[in-house]
Amino acid sequence: MQKIMVCIKRVVDYNVRIRVKPDGSGVATEGVKMSINPFDEIALEEALRIKERGEADEIVAVSIGTSDAQQQLRTALAMGADRAILVEAEGEIEPLSAARIFLDLVQQEQPGLVILGKQAIDDDCNQTGQMLAALWDRPQATFASELSLSDGKATVTREVDAGLEVMEVELPAVITTDLRLNEPRYVKLPDIMKAKKKPLDVRPAAQLDVDLTPQFSVIQTDPPAQREKGIMVSDVAALVNALQEKGLI
Amino acid sequence: MARVLIVAEHNGSALNPSTAKCVTCARSFPSDGVDIGVFGAADQAVANAAAMVEGVDKVIQVSADSSAGPVAAVLAPQVAELAAGYSHVFGPSTTFGKDLMPRVAALLGVGQLSDIMAVDGPHQFKRPIYAGNAIVTVTAPEDRPVVATVRTASYQASEGTGSASVETTDANASLPTHSRFVELRSASSDRPDLQTAAKVISGGRALASAENFDILYKLADTLNAAVGASRAAVDAGYVPNELQVGQTGKIIAPDLYVAIGISGAIQHLTGIKDAGTIVAINKDEEAPIFEVADIGLVGDLFKLVPELTAALEQS
Ligand SMILES: Cc1cc2nc3c(=O)[nH]c(=O)nc-3n(C[C@H](O)[C@H](O)[C@H](O)COP(=O)(O)OP(=O)(O)OC[C@H]3O[C@@H](n4cnc5c(N)ncnc54)[C@H](O)[C@@H]3O)c2cc1C
Numbered sequence: 001m002q003k004i005m006v007c008i009k010r011v012v013d014y015n016v017r018i019r020v021k022p023d024g025s026g027v028a029t030e031g032v033k034m035s036i037n038p039f040d041e042i043a044l045e046e047a048l049r050i051k052e053r054g055e056a057d058e059i060v061a062v063s064i065g066t067s068d069a070q071q072q073l074r075t076a077l078a079m080g081a082d083r084a085i086l087v088e089a090e091g092e093i094e095p096l097s098a099a100r101i102f103l104d105l106v107q108q109e110q111p112g113l114v115i116l117g118k119q120a121i122d123d124d125c126n127q128t129g130q131m132l133a134a135l136w137d138r139p140q141a142t143f144a145s146e147l148s149l150s151d152g153k154a155t156v157t158r159e160v161d162a163g164l165e166v167m168e169v170e171l172p173a174v175i176t177t178d179l180r181l182n183e184p185r186y187v188k189l190p191d192i193m194k195a196k197k198k199p200l201d202v203r204p205a206a207q208l209d210v211d212l213t214p215q216f217s218v219i220q221t222d223p224p225a226q227r228e229k230g231i232m233v234s235d236v237a238a239l240v241n242a243l244q245e246k247g248l249i
Numbered sequence: 250m251a252r253v254l255i256v257a258e259h260n261g262s263a264l265n266p267s268t269a270k271c272v273t274c275a276r277s278f279p280s281d282g283v284d285i286g287v288f289g290a291a292d293q294a295v296a297n298a299a300a301m302v303e304g305v306d307k308v309i310q311v312s313a314d315s316s317a318g319p320v321a322a323v324l325a326p327q328v329a330e331l332a333a334g335y336s337h338v339f340g341p342s343t344t345f346g347k348d349l350m351p352r353v354a355a356l357l358g359v360g361q362l363s364d365i366m367a368v369d370g371p372h373q374f375k376r377p378i379y380a381g382n383a384i385v386t387v388t389a390p391e392d393r394p395v396v397a398t399v400r401t402a403s404y405q406a407s408e409g410t411g412s413a414s415v416e417t418t419d420a421n422a423s424l425p426t427h428s429r430f431v432e433l434r435s436a437s438s439d440r441p442d443l444q445t446a447a448k449v450i451s452g453g454r455a456l457a458s459a460e461n462f463d464i465l466y467k468l469a470d471t472l473n474a475a476v477g478a479s480r481a482a483v484d485a486g487y488v489p490n491e492l493q494v495g496q497t498g499k500i501i502a503p504d505l506y507v508a509i510g511i512s513g514a515i516q517h518l519t520g521i522k523d524a525g526t527i528v529a530i531n532k533d534e535e536a537p538i539f540e541v542a543d544i545g546l547v548g549d550l551f552k553l554v555p556e557l558t559a560a561l562e563q564s
């Protein structure tokens with residue numbers, strides 16, 4: 001296989017406790033730490049391992065977002081991606097729009113594999129990979145925890161509610177990652193320097209022939225309902241009593 | 250007027266309870282009817298069970314040649330074909346539904362809503378973002394079908410029984426051959442199912458080994474509870490992946506949830522927000538799990554859990 005395309009989304013870091021704006025207009029993201037979506041880091045790591053095994057020649061990291069997303073693409077280049085493409089767009093990009101942009105890039109780049117995260121931890125949609133696969137009319141193997149390639153096929157173990165499902169798909173295909181696929185490497189300082197020289201191509205989304213109009217509108221954002229404050233008990237007997245009072249045992 | 254198609258989840262021989270929860274969600278807004286589509290190789294028992302879900306008007310069993318195993322690429326064109334004539338197409342937000350429904354939506358050229366947790370009207374819904382730390386109210390356009398997954402922990406399966414008619418049709422859509430189901434490996438267990446159990450006992454990293462999970466299994470047995478786990482416990486190989494509770498595992502709503510040796514990371518808490526009563530046992534009184542626990546007990550689990558099991562066996 002020649003090429004792997006990896007989708008890298010810039011999101012609020014998973015350690016940040018986000019805050020809903022008091023006027024209900026959204027989530028406060030100003031000044032908070034931003035990172036590569038954790039699932040996308042896993043996607044890139046998997047692509048790197050495939051390349052290191054000699055099963056791919058080139059890794060292209062792609063992102064859609066504001067020009068700030070160049071930071072995450074630079075990190076991806078430092079991890080080992082060969083080049084990067086940022087499709088520059090303002091505002092919320094819904095998964096269907098993202099999938100349409102990725103389809104456009106797929107048609108230009110002709111990768112043998114596209115690896116995405118199973119979900120972005122900001123919108124928690126879990127849709128983009130499946131939509132890309134549908135629009136591209138190619139196989140999808142979502143929630144991957146194991147991946148191997150041979151004879152133009154990928155064998156993928158998927159984490160499903162009932163356990164582990166194994167499926168076999170013909171390439172080119174779309175894979176989305178689950179947490180246990182691998183543990184991403186740390187970026188080393190010399191690699192950060194090297195990454196500065198790698199190509200990062202920025203294209204305005206408006207240049208693509210893709211409909212990006214959102215279909216849904218968010219009219220209100222609220223904090224979740226809080227649970228009532230609980231009680232502390234001092235020993236097992238008190239715990240059993242408390243459970244009995246609630247009719248749970 | 251609205252008309253809802255629900256995509257049944259099944260394993261070939263039994264209907265998954267998530268399907269009836271989707272029906273409850275669909276019935277929370279006015280419509281001309283709620284139908285269930287059964288796709289893929291399924292015994293008659295699946296369609297019959299679907300027909301018995303209260304509030305269902307019609308069950309449509311779609312048969313196609315190549316539907317062994319729940320392969321989204323094969324099922325999606327069949328669902329998209331049947332979707333004509335429906336204003337809403339819902340599936341459960343289980344791994345089955347999450348895999349399939351976005352593919353259906355893209356084939357229909359529409360966006361998809363994930364994890365509907367409340368319905369304000371046929372085109373206005375609430376859903377969680379940021380691991381449930383914010384809830385958004387979203388409106389969907391009225392001129393195209395609403396494709397969505399239903400957050401099953403937010404809905405109860407209806408108790409009553411219905412008697413819908415069952416129709417059989419053939420799929421006309423051309424089905425791809427590029428994807429093949431190979432096998433499903435599940436650690437077979439005769440314990441209650443994590444997603445539907447009324448009581449769940451979960452263990453975290455603190456259990457420190459697969460063998461130590463035995464003390465949780467013993468406790469679970471006295472309560473007829475399912476066993477769950479944090480990601481750390483699954484990553485460490487103490488228990489299989491299907492036991493993971495949380496943002497990227499299962500979202501559950503048991504009457505009783507007991508978190509043992511689990512710190513209470515937001516990604517874990519998002520999986521248990523709808524539990525009736527949360528009990529936490531942790532040796533660190535500062536552990537964030539105590540911020541959400543209804544009943545907290547500070548101490549060493551290796552002492553407290555066997556004590557609790559013994560006390561319950563006596564009572
Ligand atoms: C993108 C993403 C998604 C994630 N999704 C999930 C998810 O779906 N589910 C999930 O669970 N996690 C998820 N995580 C991981 C999550 O952030 C935490 O790392 C994880 O939940 C920690 O598991 P734990 O509580 O078992 O371990 P720890 O955080 O290590 O906590 C162990 C606890 O045990 C207590 N303890 C230790 N010894 C004893 C003893 N002898 N007796 C009593 N108590 C003791 C300690 O005080 C501590 O509080 C996700 C993370 C990311 C980045």
Ligand SMILES: Nc1ncnc2c1ncn2[C@@H]1O[C@H](COP(=O)(O)O)[C@@H](O)[C@H]1O
Pocket residue numbers: 007008009010037039040062063064065093095098115116117118119120121123124125126127128129
């Ligand atoms: N704007 C984006 N830029 C780059 N990748 C994206 C973007 N949106 C979605 N993705 C990819 O699609 C995956 C799933 O996203 P979602 O469907 O939004 O949960 C993410 O993990 C990314 O790999």
